Amino acid sequence: xxxxxxxxxxxxxxxxxxxxxxxxxxxxxxxxxxxxxxxxxxxxxxxxxxxxxxxxxxxxxxxxxxxxxxxxxxxxxxxxxxxxxxxxxxxxxxxxxxxx
Amino acid sequence: xxxxxxxxxxxxxxxxxxxxxxxxxxxxxxxxxxxxxxxxxxxxxxxxxxxxxxxxxxxxxxxxxxxxxxxxxxxxxxxxxxxxxxxxxxxxxxxxxxxxxxxxxxxxxxxxxxxxxxxxxxxxxxxxxxxxxxxxxxxxxxxxxxxxxxxxxxxxxxxxxxxxxxxxxxxxxxxxxxxxxxxxxxxxxxxxxxxxxxxxxxxxxxxxxxxxxxxxxxxxxxxxxxxxxxxxxxxxxxxxxxxxxxxxxxxxxxxxxxxxxxxxxxxxxxxxxxxxxxxxxxxxxxxxxxxxxxxxxxxxxxxxxxxxxxxxxxxxxxxxxxxxxxxxxxxxxxxxxxxxxxxxxxxxxxxxxxxxxxxxxxxxxxxxxxxxxxxxxxxxxxxxxxxxxxxxxxxxxxxxxxxxxxxxxxxxxxxx
Numbered sequence: 371x372x373x374x375x376x377x378x379x380x381x382x383x384x385x386x387x388x389x390x391x392x393x394x395x396x397x398x399x400x401x402x403x404x405x406x407x408x409x410x411x412x413x414x415x416x417x418x419x420x421x422x423x424x425x426x427x428x429x430x431x432x433x434x435x436x437x438x439x440x441x442x443x444x445x446x447x448x449x450x451x452x453x454x455x456x457x458x459x460x461x462x463x464x465x466x467x468x469x470x
Numbered sequence: 471x472x473x474x475x476x477x478x479x480x481x482x483x484x485x486x487x488x489x490x491x492x493x494x495x496x497x498x499x500x501x502x503x504x505x506x507x508x509x510x511x512x513x514x515x516x517x518x519x520x521x522x523x524x525x526x527x528x529x530x531x532x533x534x535x536x537x538x539x540x541x542x543x544x545x546x547x548x549x550x551x552x553x554x555x556x557x558x559x560x561x562x563x564x565x566x567x568x569x570x571x572x573x574x575x576x577x578x579x580x581x582x583x584x585x586x587x588x589x590x591x592x593x594x595x596x597x598x599x600x601x602x603x604x605x606x607x608x609x610x611x612x613x614x615x616x617x618x619x620x621x622x623x624x625x626x627x628x629x630x631x632x633x634x635x636x637x638x639x640x641x642x643x644x645x646x647x648x649x650x651x652x653x654x655x656x657x658x659x660x661x662x663x664x665x666x667x668x669x670x671x672x673x674x675x676x677x678x679x680x681x682x683x684x685x686x687x688x689x690x691x692x693x694x695x696x697x698x699x700x701x702x703x704x705x706x707x708x709x710x711x712x713x714x715x716x717x718x719x720x721x722x723x724x725x726x727x728x729x730x731x732x733x734x735x736x737x738x739x740x741x742x743x744x745x746x747x748x749x750x751x752x753x754x755x756x757x758x759x760x761x762x763x764x765x766x767x768x769x770x771x772x773x774x775x776x777x778x779x780x781x782x783x784x785x786x787x788x789x790x791x792x793x794x795x796x797x798x799x800x801x802x803x804x805x806x807x808x809x810x811x812x813x814x815x816x817x818x819x820x821x822x823x824x825x826x827x828x829x830x831x832x833x834x835x836x837x838x839x840x841x842x843x844x845x846x847x848x849x850x851x852x853x854x855x856x857x858x859x860x861x862x863x864x865x866x867x868x869x870x871x872x873x874x875x876x877x878x879x880x881x882x883x884x885x886x
Contacts, residue, residue: 386781393725410871414870416721418721424772426772444773445773
């Protein structure tokens with residue numbers, strides 16, 4: 371069972387209160403008219419799917435009902451940090467290797 | 471290859487079964503092959519077998535980082551069916567089903583394919599509309615299917631609670647009599663043995679660490695046992711497809727998720743078919759050994775950890791106990807997770823890539839086992855001819871750019 375720190379509620383809650391919502395920081399194309407099919411396809415369907423640190427969106431469905439972001443290791447499932455939408459992650463695979 | 475038969479069994483009995491030939495060899499890698507297949511699971515081994523058998527290409531290596539059939543082939547819940555909604559998917563899975571029906575004879579290896587029927591339950595009016603639509607679509611494609619009412623369901627599965635007193639009463643079901651189960655390990659072993667006999671090299675404990683390319687064309691693979699060359703490389707690595715794609719510098723519309731399954735303690739026969747429910751989210755069958763084999767949907771988050779979360783197990787067993795109250799006292803023996811590579815439309819990717827000579831067969835998500843012979847068959851043709859087999863063509867990666875998706879979430883979302 372994951373214990374997830376909700377940055378809005380400012381407390382740890384159990385995994386069952388949350389819903390994972392996939393990769394975070396995917397920017398919608400700025401100019402839809404000028405966006406090619408390849409770019410739309412990439413935005414809609416193609417994902418990083420890393421083995422290691424993953425920045426992803428979670429939804430506090432049975433709590434504050436707000437979205438936030440999580441950096442989580444996809445092998446150990448360890449949650450490395452949580453942060454609000456609009457903020458940037460401070461941890462990725464490069465910084466983790468440097469910290470070791 | 472030593473032929474397996476009843477006579478051989480008796481003959482070897484006389485020498486205490488001590489003189490059986492090894493099932494396959496463990497060769498040293500050559501420096502160059504015609505075709506390399508990355509991934510020694512069911513799909514990869516089937517690809518190698520059909521390359522040798524149907525296309526006469528035997529200078530082939532299957533490169534496997536662990537042991538043969540040790541990934542999702544060993545972790546799935548062994549269900550085989552072909553009742554998919556859309557033509558493209560139905561044709562592909564039915565192609566596999568037809569191969570399943572003669573597979574034990576073809577491979578001279580008992581894959582224990584048992585056509586005991588698969589039942590997909592409906593619990594709401596919309597479920598029943600979808601079931602009717604899917605069964606009609608199946609029948610138009612020449613795939614067997616029936617819509618059952620509650621009385622017919624109860625006759626087939628007397629143990630199931632079909633009363634009106636449950637939270638989600640059973641209203642009906644779709645039924646595919648030709649569907650069933652097969653022995654998952656035997657499928658990998660049977661394909662491995664038959665491919666080996668035709669001259670294919672099975673390179674176990676050989677991990678691919680890189681894909682060497684030059685001028686946009688593939689040259690071979692870097693492995694833990696050195697570089698191995700080939701002008702054609704087929705990647706069939708299920709949950710790790712994304713990792714391999716990264717080595718080749720391409721992106722895939724895939725996310726890897728844990729998918730869990732459980733088996734109970736062995737019991738006397740109580741369930742002689744496969745029961746699935748999308749709505750209460752669970753499915754169950756009983757193996758020949760007697761244990762109940764149980765599964766449900768994927769864990770929602772991305773993961774490569776080959777284990778899942780407790781809430782998913784609890785949710786799965788709630789559904790099973792709701793359907794079969796008698797199973798509430800059954801103890802679970804083992805639980806495990808496999809890593810499935812899910813695509814946005816719940817259909818596989820069998821495709822060329824921007825790298826010349828490099829092909830991917832992946833994205834089978836939660837339900838690849840049923841397609842094992844069909845997947846290998848069409849992928850072998852794709853590798854041998856350098857262009858997609860007609861049944862594989864709609865599953866090109868280009869569909870995620872053109873938008874021509876084949877949405878099979880209804881047939882593959884929970885039922886695997």
